Amino acid sequence: MEIIVLPDPDAVARTAADIIEERVRRGPSVLGLATGSTPLGTYRELIERHRHGLSFAEAQAFLLDEYVGLPAAHPESYRSVIRREFAGHVDFAADAVHGLDGEAADPAAEAARYEASIAAAGGVDVQLLGIGTDGHIGFNEPMSSLASRTRIKTLTEQTRRDNARFFASPDEVPEHVLTQGLGTILEARHLLLLGLGEAKAAAVAAAVEGPVAAICPASALQLHPHVTVLVDAAAAAELAHTEYYQYTYGRKPAWQGF
Numbered sequence: 198m199e200i201i202v203l204p205d206p207d208a209v210a211r212t213a214a215d216i217i218e219e220r221v222r223r224g225p226s227v228l229g230l231a232t233g234s235t236p237l238g239t240y241r242e243l244i245e246r247h248r249h250g251l252s253f254a255e256a257q258a259f260l261l262d263e264y265v266g267l268p269a270a271h272p273e274s275y276r277s278v279i280r281r282e283f284a285g286h287v288d289f290a291a292d293a294v295h296g297l298d299g300e301a302a303d304p305a306a307e308a309a310r311y312e313a314s315i316a317a318a319g320g321v322d323v324q325l326l327g328i329g330t331d332g333h334i335g336f337n338e339p340m341s342s343l344a345s346r347t348r349i350k351t352l353t354e355q356t357r358r359d360n361a362r363f364f365a366s367p368d369e370v371p372e373h374v375l376t377q378g379l380g381t382i383l384e385a386r387h388l389l390l391l392g393l394g395e396a397k398a399a400a401v402a403a404a405v406e407g408p409v410a411a412i413c414p415a416s417a418l419q420l421h422p423h424v425t426v427l428v429d430a431a432a433a434a435e436l437a438h439t440e441y442y443q444y445t446y447g448r449k450p451a452w453q454g455f
């Protein structure tokens with residue numbers, strides 16, 4: 198795991214975009230996209246680079262999760278959010294951006310279909326991840342099995358409160374979601390976890406320096422051979438070993454498989 202502490206959210210966005218750009222330029226790629234506010238700067242940076250020639254025409258993308266019960270056209274469905282914040286501004290081919298159908302009559306069948314389509318694409322090359330204040334990734338809430346696959350989950354009250362800002366009222370936040378499982382996420386070849394702001398400091402510290410435990414789903418990343426964690430100074434505030442992370446970052450090329 199490489200932990201890179203950067204001065205501010207802009208530096209996190211630029212570094213995340215560097216990693217994604219490097220993979221996209223290397224040839225056909227499969228990107229794993231996250232929603233939430235954390236990756237928005239990265240998406241803005243990638244859109245800007247697209248305006249300067251970076252093409253996503255050979256890339257495919259898979260979303261991490263989706264609310265159950267929201268139609269695709271709802272402004273807060275994750276399929277809408279990704280189109281509005283990123284995919285709609287770059288040149289992905291038609292049908293290259295895949296999401297879960299939150300309105301599927303049979304959520305288990307939808308989850309199985311999604312797993313199969315990720316596999317058919319050859320798996321995810323770079324998976325972008327945010328982190329919830331409770332340590333969730335995707336919508337894998339605390340106590341999710343570290344081996345879980347794509348499935349329906351019930352949101353915690355805390356996550357519903359955290360996400361209420363995107364809806365007209367807290368009651369409108371769906372109670373259920375479909376999410377890639379921790380086992381699914383761990384199959385991506387490179388995991389890129391972003392943490393911004395002091396509200397994430399405790400979750401980042403638990404994920405990176407705490408024990409691997411279902412109480413902090415993001416701690417499952419410690420089991421993966423190629424993880425890059427990009428945090429701003431505020432989100433790094435509760436890490437105990439920042440001196441070491443800064444020291445190593447200055448001494449070897451970042452994210453290239455150390």
Ligand SMILES: N[C@@H]1[C@@H](O)[C@H](O)[C@@H](COP(=O)(O)O)O[C@@H]1O
Binds near residue numbers: 233326327336
């Ligand atoms: N399902 C998403 C996660 O993928 C995201 O990481 C988390 C944090 O959101 P934010 O980045 O807005 O803090 O929110 C949601 O619950």
